[in-house]
Amino acid sequence: MRLPTGWATARLRRLRRSLRVAPAQLRRRWRRSLRLRVTARTVLVCGIVVLGIGFVLLSQIRDQILGVKTTAAVAQSTNGLRYAEAQLTAVDPVNGDDVRTTLERTVQQLTERGGPAGRFDVVMFDGSGSDAVPVARLNSLALGIPRALRAQVGQGVQSYQLSVLDYGSGETVKTLLVGLPVPSAIDHFELYYLFPLDQEETSLGLIQGTVLVSGVALVLLVGAIGGFVARQVVGPVRVAAQTAERLASGRLEDRMEVRGEDDLAVLATSFNDMAESLQSQIRQLEQLSRLQQRFTSDVSHELRTPLTTVRMAADLLYAYREDFPAAVSRAAELLQAEVNRFEALLNELLEISRYDAGAAVLEAQRTDLGDLVERVCAATFQVAMRQGSELVMHLPEHAILAEIDPRRVERIIRNLVINAVEHGEGLPVEITVAGEADAAAITVRDHGIGLGAGEATQVFSRFWRADPSRSKGLGGTGLGLSISLEDARLHGGWLQAWGEPGGGAQFRLTLPIRAGAELSHSPLALVPARTAPAPVTTPGPG
Amino acid sequence: MLVVDDDPALAEMLGIVLRSEGFEPAFVADGIRALSAFREVRPDLVLLDLMLPGASGIDVCRAIRGESVVPIIMLTAKSDTVDVVLGLESGADDYVVKPFKPKELVARLRAQLRRGEGEQAESLPIGDLQIDVLGHTVTRAGGAIALTPLEFDLLVALARKPRQVFTREALLEQVWGYRHAADTRLVNVHVQRLRSKVELDPENPTVVLTVRGVGYRAGAT
Numbered sequence: 001m002r003l004p005t006g007w008a009t010a011r012l013r014r015l016r017r018s019l020r021v022a023p024a025q026l027r028r029r030w031r032r033s034l035r036l037r038v039t040a041r042t043v044l045v046c047g048i049v050v051l052g053i054g055f056v057l058l059s060q061i062r063d064q065i066l067g068v069k070t071t072a073a074v075a076q077s078t079n080g081l082r083y084a085e086a087q088l089t090a091v092d093p094v095n096g097d098d099v100r101t102t103l104e105r106t107v108q109q110l111t112e113r114g115g116p117a118g119r120f121d122v123v124m125f126d127g128s129g130s131d132a133v134p135v136a137r138l139n140s141l142a143l144g145i146p147r148a149l150r151a152q153v154g155q156g157v158q159s160y161q162l163s164v165l166d167y168g169s170g171e172t173v174k175t176l177l178v179g180l181p182v183p184s185a186i187d188h189f190e191l192y193y194l195f196p197l198d199q200e201e202t203s204l205g206l207i208q209g210t211v212l213v214s215g216v217a218l219v220l221l222v223g224a225i226g227g228f229v230a231r232q233v234v235g236p237v238r239v240a241a242q243t244a245e246r247l248a249s250g251r252l253e254d255r256m257e258v259r260g261e262d263d264l265a266v267l268a269t270s271f272n273d274m275a276e277s278l279q280s281q282i283r284q285l286e287q288l289s290r291l292q293q294r295f296t297s298d299v300s301h302e303l304r305t306p307l308t309t310v311r312m313a314a315d316l317l318y319a320y321r322e323d324f325p326a327a328v329s330r331a332a333e334l335l336q337a338e339v340n341r342f343e344a345l346l347n348e349l350l351e352i353s354r355y356d357a358g359a360a361v362l363e364a365q366r367t368d369l370g371d372l373v374e375r376v377c378a379a380t381f382q383v384a385m386r387q388g389s390e391l392v393m394h395l396p397e398h399a400i401l402a403e404i405d406p407r408r409v410e411r412i413i414r415n416l417v418i419n420a421v422e423h424g425e426g427l428p429v430e431i432t433v434a435g436e437a438d439a440a441a442i443t444v445r446d447h448g449i450g451l452g453a454g455e456a457t458q459v460f461s462r463f464w465r466a467d468p469s470r471s472k473g474l475g476g477t478g479l480g481l482s483i484s485l486e487d488a489r490l491h492g493g494w495l496q497a498w499g500e501p502g503g504g505a506q507f508r509l510t511l512p513i514r515a516g517a518e519l520s521h522s523p524l525a526l527v528p529a530r531t532a533p534a535p536v537t538t539p540g541p542g
Numbered sequence: 543m544l545v546v547d548d549d550p551a552l553a554e555m556l557g558i559v560l561r562s563e564g565f566e567p568a569f570v571a572d573g574i575r576a577l578s579a580f581r582e583v584r585p586d587l588v589l590l591d592l593m594l595p596g597a598s599g600i601d602v603c604r605a606i607r608g609e610s611v612v613p614i615i616m617l618t619a620k621s622d623t624v625d626v627v628l629g630l631e632s633g634a635d636d637y638v639v640k641p642f643k644p645k646e647l648v649a650r651l652r653a654q655l656r657r658g659e660g661e662q663a664e665s666l667p668i669g670d671l672q673i674d675v676l677g678h679t680v681t682r683a684g685g686a687i688a689l690t691p692l693e694f695d696l697l698v699a700l701a702r703k704p705r706q707v708f709t710r711e712a713l714l715e716q717v718w719g720y721r722h723a724a725d726t727r728l729v730n731v732h733v734q735r736l737r738s739k740v741e742l743d744p745e746n747p748t749v750v751l752t753v754r755g756v757g758y759r760a761g762a763t
Binding site for chain 1: 551
């Protein structure tokens with residue numbers, strides 16, 4: 001059946017992808033699973049040890065078997081040599097005895113004699129060295145005797161060697177060859193005993209197989225034990241990790257199961273103790289926070305109702321102030337103004353206590369910061385005019401959309417602008433907006449009295465004032481910047497101040513474009529570049 | 543006009559302000575007597591404090607709404623979303639956060655009382671509904687649907703410009719006649735209440751449609 005090529009390529013692509021993915025998945029499992037690592041290492045170490053032991057064991061057995069065989073073979077060969085010597089000594093070629101017949105008979109008899117070394121063959125060479133002719137059996141066996149052995153025997157040395165011989169049937173058999181020079185008055189002869197080692201090979205193979213199987217079994221067993229033990233140990237640790245995660249996600253009543261009295265039970269017990277103490281502390285804090293919120297809410301209501309009455313009364317008096325004598329009229333005005341301030345202060349106190357209770361919630365929506373700044377400037381324009389300050393906006397050409405709580409950010413900017421106008425000594429206040437891919441910044445720069453050393457952080461303290469002797473001017477509550485700082489923090493943003501005495505001050509608000517993202521830098525510098533219109537002294541040439 | 547408030551000083555002060563504006567206020571100091579007082583006085587408008595001894599302001603609001611469509615303005619000390627939304631859902635048309643300026647309160651009162659004045663005799667279609675503006679009735683296939691004046695005005699505002707998408711701010715200005723400080727919760731809650739009355743399936747509205755990210759518009763007729 002022909003498959004469409006598209007199908008084949010798709011399959012191939014899938015296969016390639018899975019091949020690419022597989023190592024990554026394996027690596028990940030390796031990194032993440034302690035059990036896998038422990039098991040793998042146990043198997044590896046055990047495998048190396050079993051391999052070593054098996055190797056030593058096998059070579060020892062092999063040496064032993066070969067040693068026994070060789071001793072028996074040499075003994076039998078020496079025996080045969082003596083017989084062959086005796087036969088050949090009896091031959092007298094001068095008397096016309098046929099050497100060749102004797103040799104053939106000898107070989108025949110030697111072959112039939114048998115011995116302790118098991119099955120064997122005998123080959124005899126008439127003569128020595130290269131002109132030697134095999135007696136009786138012109139077969140492959142004689143040709144198969146290695147030259148090295150022949151050379152040694154030819155020099156009159158008795159020796160033996162292991163070699164692979166072809167016994168004619170096409171199968172080759174490992175054979176122990178014993179070569180013996182036969183000294184004789186007539187000529188030199190070479191006698192070879194061939195002991196095929198097939199039986200020994202079979203036994204060795206059997207032993208090898210047994211060792212291999214038991215080795216593999218041992219490795220697998222140790223691996224399984226390793227895995228099992230690792231599971232026994234890792235299991236409770238995993239349970240502990242899961243329980244800890246559940247605790248962290250708020251399910252404070254979750255505990256570990258304690259079984260027995262071993263180390264793992266101690267782990268579980270300690271874990272549960274920790275969870276217990278955490279739970280009780282969190283409960284306590286939650287209760288305190290709830291109490292604080294309740295208190296705030298109650299104070300809010302209890303204060304607001306009389307304040308409403310006072311405010312209405314003050315407004316009424318204010319509306320009819322023309323009808324009163326001058327002093328009473330002025331008193332009505334003061335009452336009206338101070339009730340306003342009291343209300344602002346109450347609102348800010350409530351707002352900051354909401355922050356303290358952790359009850360502030362970010363209601364983020366995509367908002368154009370440029371629009372927001374324009375709106376604030378439009379709203380504070382009147383105040384700035386009264387102080388003689390001009391509001392100068394530097395807005396980017398494109399919209400900067402950020403996920404922010406517009407109410408809170410507007411409050412921050414309004415606070416910064418009013419603060420700058422208040423301390424700006426009637427000089428222009430510059431508001432700059434800039435945005436990047438992940439962060440947006442707004443700076444508010446004034447050229448007023450500036451900030452002294454260490455005051456850049458103090459400005460955010462509650463009820464802190466730059467100069468206690470200064471009049472309260474615009475009637476700020478002293479909480480505006482503290483609330484602004486909390487507002488910025490709620491966004492995950494920064495609110496920072498820079499200033500120098502006489503050189504004015506600059507406040508910078510940096511906000512992440514996406515709600516909840518972490519800030520790493522700000523698109524605007526906190527310390528302004530020296531472009532102030534103040535006279536700049538430049539060092540003259542030379 | 544009925545003022546339900548437990549604080550005698552505030553109630554008296556409210557009385558002074560309301561009388562100086564030409565209203566005739568009646569007072570009741572707790573929630574339990576509020577309903578009977580309401581039946582007795584038959585006010586054009588109810589000013590209701592949310593925190594009352596006896597029955598809570600929410601319960602009183604629900605009880606009054608149960609038998610009348612008269613405008614209800616809540617007085618609340620809390621501007622937290624939960625409290626405001628709860629109050630609006632129980633049937634209030636508008637709310638004022640303490641401490642309020644007398645002028646602000648009066649402006650809101652007048653806005654609520656102005657409802658239905660100076661309407662032209664006209665008949666507007668919206669979705670599968672028919673609105674008789676002068677008769678203040680809404681009908682679906684001849685059957686009348688009961689709406690409060692505020693809900694009626696909201697529906698009429700949408701029906702008058704069927705092609706226009708209204709932002710929540712625009713609806714605030716047009717229907718409530720007053721610019722709140724970006725408080726669009728009023729609109730959200732009332733649109734939900736309106737839908738629960740006029741939609742056959744409030745989950746899949748066909749009369750008042752939501753335009754994601756912008757606001758609301760009228761359904762096709």
